[in-house]
Amino acid sequence: MSYDSLLFDVDGVLLGFHPNHPTIYRQAVVATFDAFDVSPSTADVDAFIAGAKIDDMRHVCDRLGVDFDEFWPKREANASRLQCGMMNRGERVPYDDCAVLSDLAAHHRVGVVSSNQHETVEYMLEQFEFAHLFETVYGRDPTVEGFGRTKPDTYYIEQALADLGVTGGLYVGDSACDVRAAHDAGLDSVFVRRSHREGYDLPEEPTYEVTSLTDLPNIPGVASEFSA
Structure with missing residues (x-):
């Protein structure tokens, strides 16, 4: 088995939280x-x-x-x-392990699906020079309907999968709603247990759990693409 697509959450996965976020x-x-x-x-x-x-x-x-x-x-x-x-102001910056994204993008079709505002997500990707890595990007529309479609609703994940022309893959997140949304959309899930998630209980077991994005190439199906 190999994963043909990787979708990423933003906050807590790519972009670090401010202590008083x-x-x-x-x-x-x-x-x-x-x-x-x-x-x-x-x-x-x-x-x-x-x-x-x-x-x-x-x-x-x-x-x-x-x-x-x-x-x-x-x-x-x-x-x-x-x-x-x-x-x-440098109060929120990407995690250091985002350095692996360029290698992942070289071997997979990758995208972003976040519950944050689309404008915020696009600004983050441009600000930190990640935009060229992702084929599709979704944050929520600045409408009441857009808010209602955020995870664990699968709406934006399904939109991203349609853009990529795939039906399967991995969704990488850091919350229970990320895991639920992934599974409801027919994807396997990766839960990133960073320091802000120490002691965080998941009601639903993720497919994989990692502590860093650098662990992603060690996941079966991701690793196979790197060795191809």
């Missing part, structure tokens, strides 16, 4: 409410952070008198702007 998303939410002259409570902001649900976010906006459909694209733009600023 959740703060940037809180800042984006607060900045967006500021544009509507609204001061949200801590609980209101919490509804927009990790594990956020569209119904809960919409409820907060309704209660605060803010049109959620107007709020959302502004929030996405603020989140992208703030994240790109972190990259510019």
Whole structure:
């Protein structure tokens, strides 16, 4: 068996987290409410952070008198702007083991599928000179529908597979939703257990687990391509 395609998540896989990385998303939410002259409570902001649900976010906006459909694209733009600023300042940089990507791209069809904003993902790939390595790139659309299609939904993974003209391969991620999305899309999964995932429990067993991207060529089916 050999894997004809490799798809990568971005945050926590290719791009390192800032020690205070959740703060940037809180800042984006607060900045967006500021544009509507609204001061949200801590609980209101919490509804927009990790594990956020569209119904809960919409409820907060309704209660605060803010049109959620107007709020959302502004929030996405603020989140992208703030994240790109972190990259510019060197506060978020790629992991050193991304050096293996050029070899992987030489032997496989590779792509990116991230739940982050598409604008942020494209900026990251250009900023760190990775764009030429990937044949297809998907982040989420800056719409409510785009947010609803993020992992573990398989929508963007399926789009990437269609672009590559393949039906199988590996998806490399660092979260439970990455593993679930991979399997639901018919892909094998690689879970990258970096330092920020120490002690992290996976409800679903990944096909492979590694601690570095440099371990990928040691995976059967990836290694066969390198020896070809």
